[in-house]
Amino acid sequence: MGRAEERRAREQGARKAKKAGGKKGGIRRFFTWKKILAYVVTLCALLVGAFYALYLLVDVPPANALARKEANIFKYSDGTIMAKDGEVNRESVPLSKIPKAVQHTFVAAENKDFYTDSGVSFTGTARGLINTALGRGKQGGSTITQQYVKNYYLSQEQTVTRKAKELVISLKVDQQKSKDYILAGYINTSYYGRNAYGIQAAARAYYNKDAEKLTVAEGAYLAALLQAPSQYDLATAGPNGKKMVKARWNYILDNMVEKDWLSKSDRQDMRFKKPVDPRPIPGLEGQTGYFIDAAKKELFRAGVDEREFEAGGWSITLNIDREKQKSLEKAVRTQLTDKLDPSKRKVDKHAQVGAVSVDPKTGGVVAMYGGAGATKHWTNNATREDYQPASTFKPLILASALENDSTTQDGTPITSGTIYDGTSRRPVKGSEVAFAPPNEDNESYGPVSVQKAMNHSVNSVYAQMAVDVGLSKVKKTAVDLGMNGKAGGFGENPSMSLGVMGASPYDMAGVYATLDNHGKKVTPTIVKSAEKGDERAELPDPTNGQAISRSAADSVTSVLTGVVADGTGQSVRRQGMDVAGKTGTSDDNKSAWFTGYTPGLVTSVGMFGEIPGGKQTTLRGTGGGGRVNGSGYPASIWASYMGAAVDDTKDTEFDLETDEGAAVPPTTSPSTTPEETESPSTSPAPSDSETTSPSPTPSQTTPTTTPSSPETTPPDDEETPPDPTDPTTPPGEDGPDLRRDP
Numbered sequence: 001m002g003r004a005e006e007r008r009a010r011e012q013g014a015r016k017a018k019k020a021g022g023k024k025g026g027i028r029r030f031f032t033w034k035k036i037l038a039y040v041v042t043l044c045a046l047l048v049g050a051f052y053a054l055y056l057l058v059d060v061p062p063a064n065a066l067a068r069k070e071a072n073i074f075k076y077s078d079g080t081i082m083a084k085d086g087e088v089n090r091e092s093v094p095l096s097k098i099p100k101a102v103q104h105t106f107v108a109a110e111n112k113d114f115y116t117d118s119g120v121s122f123t124g125t126a127r128g129l130i131n132t133a134l135g136r137g138k139q140g141g142s143t144i145t146q147q148y149v150k151n152y153y154l155s156q157e158q159t160v161t162r163k164a165k166e167l168v169i170s171l172k173v174d175q176q177k178s179k180d181y182i183l184a185g186y187i188n189t190s191y192y193g194r195n196a197y198g199i200q201a202a203a204r205a206y207y208n209k210d211a212e213k214l215t216v217a218e219g220a221y222l223a224a225l226l227q228a229p230s231q232y233d234l235a236t237a238g239p240n241g242k243k244m245v246k247a248r249w250n251y252i253l254d255n256m257v258e259k260d261w262l263s264k265s266d267r268q269d270m271r272f273k274k275p276v277d278p279r280p281i282p283g284l285e286g287q288t289g290y291f292i293d294a295a296k297k298e299l300f301r302a303g304v305d306e307r308e309f310e311a312g313g314w315s316i317t318l319n320i321d322r323e324k325q326k327s328l329e330k331a332v333r334t335q336l337t338d339k340l341d342p343s344k345r346k347v348d349k350h351a352q353v354g355a356v357s358v359d360p361k362t363g364g365v366v367a368m369y370g371g372a373g374a375t376k377h378w379t380n381n382a383t384r385e386d387y388q389p390a391s392t393f394k395p396l397i398l399a400s401a402l403e404n405d406s407t408t409q410d411g412t413p414i415t416s417g418t419i420y421d422g423t424s425r426r427p428v429k430g431s432e433v434a435f436a437p438p439n440e441d442n443e444s445y446g447p448v449s450v451q452k453a454m455n456h457s458v459n460s461v462y463a464q465m466a467v468d469v470g471l472s473k474v475k476k477t478a479v480d481l482g483m484n485g486k487a488g489g490f491g492e493n494p495s496m497s498l499g500v501m502g503a504s505p506y507d508m509a510g511v512y513a514t515l516d517n518h519g520k521k522v523t524p525t526i527v528k529s530a531e532k533g534d535e536r537a538e539l540p541d542p543t544n545g546q547a548i549s550r551s552a553a554d555s556v557t558s559v560l561t562g563v564v565a566d567g568t569g570q571s572v573r574r575q576g577m578d579v580a581g582k583t584g585t586s587d588d589n590k591s592a593w594f595t596g597y598t599p600g601l602v603t604s605v606g607m608f609g610e611i612p613g614g615k616q617t618t619l620r621g622t623g624g625g626g627r628v629n630g631s632g633y634p635a636s637i638w639a640s641y642m643g644a645a646v647d648d649t650k651d652t653e654f655d656l657e658t659d660e661g662a663a664v665p666p667t668t669s670p671s672t673t674p675e676e677t678e679s680p681s682t683s684p685a686p687s688d689s690e691t692t693s694p695s696p697t698p699s700q701t702t703p704t705t706t707p708s709s710p711e712t713t714p715p716d717d718e719e720t721p722p723d724p725t726d727p728t729t730p731p732g733e734d735g736p737d738l739r740r741d742p
Helices: 003-021 024-032 034-057 100-110 123-133 144-152 160-176 179-189 199-207 216-225 239-259 263-271 288-301 306-310 322-335 348-350 390-402 450-455 459-469 469-479 494-498 504-516 550-564 632-644
Strands: 072-075 081-085 315-318 351-358 367-370 419-421 447-450 527-532 580-585 591-598 601-611
Touching: 072 288, 100 179, 100 239, 100 306, 123 459, 144 160, 144 179, 160 419, 179 199, 199 216, 216 239, 216 591, 239 263, 239 550, 263 288, 263 527, 288 315, 288 527, 315 504, 322 351, 322 632, 348 351, 348 469, 348 601, 351 447, 351 504, 351 632, 367 504, 367 632, 390 450, 390 459, 390 469, 390 494, 390 504, 390 550, 390 580, 390 591, 419 450, 447 450, 447 504, 450 459, 450 550, 459 469, 459 494, 459 580, 504 580, 550 580, 580 632, 591 632, 601 632
Parallel strands: 072 315
Antiparallel strands: 072 081, 315 527, 351 367, 351 601, 419 447, 580 591, 591 601
16 A cells, blocks of 8 residues: 555544544534524424414404403401492593693603504513513503503403413504504503593593693693502602602603604793692592502502502401491590580681501501591591601600610710700700700700600700711611601701601501510501402511610610600500500691500501691690690590500500610609719710710709790791701701790
């Protein structure tokens, strides 16, 4: 064999070896690039085939609209039926009666390309299918056609099957019907809140006019509502809801400019018009209307789809206890409303009451009083957050001090026995904002213990304590305990100590229930369960997580028993039962509170002065008396109700774990009490300098100003704005009237 032949043999052998070695074995032989491409093509073909088969099989069904709408059943905690809610309020109008510009607001809000699209958004639908399959909840991205199909032909359920049907039917409807037909159906079948289905019912509910008379600005608001009807209703929306709906309103108008449906000049001149207040729904008289409204909002916050819920068929059991509810309504009637005579005293027309009673172990709202009745006074006084809680906020300052192991400015640990300077109008030290709050009636207490300062609501002490703890820490503790950190006036400034932020009896009941529950967070809940067929709403745990330590919570409870034993809450004392609580009275006597608790029940009672239109006014003179304090009507209502609602045979004593000791009524002169003057751990916070100083002498606690006369305070409708340069005036919309008993 020659060299050439030998070389060819070697090359041939190498090629055979390479070919043999290149063969893939096992599963790898199924994943060559050619086969992967074949798989993808096959899968796409199968999907297209499946979709085509689905397209042929699924017909446009008869309209369900709201023809099969059922009532929702609301029950008391014992299963007794409270009310049925579900009457349809809907009136369709032809598209010709809806101004063209108003039609465009809906297109700009939901689907800018509606007039040119195929009726579906494949990317949005795919995203929705994936998220539904993975259990991530509902997702946006549907076209107007898809939303119309969902409203008119299908249901609001979030399933893959329903979404697939929605896609097919939407394609067919877009082919068979005109865009105007689809838009008219969408506008006329959508739910706008306030029990209004369709634009005509919505126009009447929000603007008291027919749809054909709506302006572009009004149409944009109604279009914005469709995203979250209850959350975006300005009459009941919280601060975040109001912000979001206005942002969406602007978004809609900007889209209209982009599509040349609205000129830039008209857009610039457009002003947001507040809708009219909601009118009560017939059949929901008395407290029932308040219950149902509060329950719905709670369910929607928990994730129940509002449109699906309003379609009916739900059975909702509330935590409301029938007997306790009767006792609460009776207490309000006998302790307040029976004593009012609006025909003789104009101020008696202005008195409003809100109350919430909570089981601290479960978080259940067992009784609630929202006002004269949902058909007479639509605003629920139990949940409104526009009045100041005043000195019912003081326990939260102490809770924050104990939780954060805070000290006075001379390094003394803050406890119930710590001595502060209780001089009225004493300038707060360490604050970037000048602040010198007077005590009630400008009374000075001299050296006073934290316990006695709580008993008698000494403003100067708790203003200084808030600064000592740190205003940001105080606010954090308050929010952790259950206050709404976004409520009006909740700024981090010294006036916070006087409770100038907004709060509701619902909020305060939750805060004090958390204290009663040894610091474990309690979120008041009115809904016990909600079911529709086999579907059961998933509700959050109302008692979840430790808001503050047990030691801090129990120590505050101990101090608050002193308020009842020897302070402004003495009128609620009860033989054989531990009681803790706090009074509060706000700016110009516009609100008065008593929030308190026994080991097994927490109740917050707020009394508010309100003139028509919702404006706040003073309560002074109500019932023919003078100033209305928290220790007056609110405490009387609380005591009357709790006397009937609390079981004397169990939970009579607080189970406290605290090293603060019992809240023994302090001596008349705490400045001469041995343990307060001799122990270095109880020296007062410095009042005149940043350096450590001894306890003030009586001469140092003498007030430098004389008490102001209550009669000099201007009436609410002529109230003089606060002077920001006056160190005794805290920041805020009005500034609290610091002469009141907090």
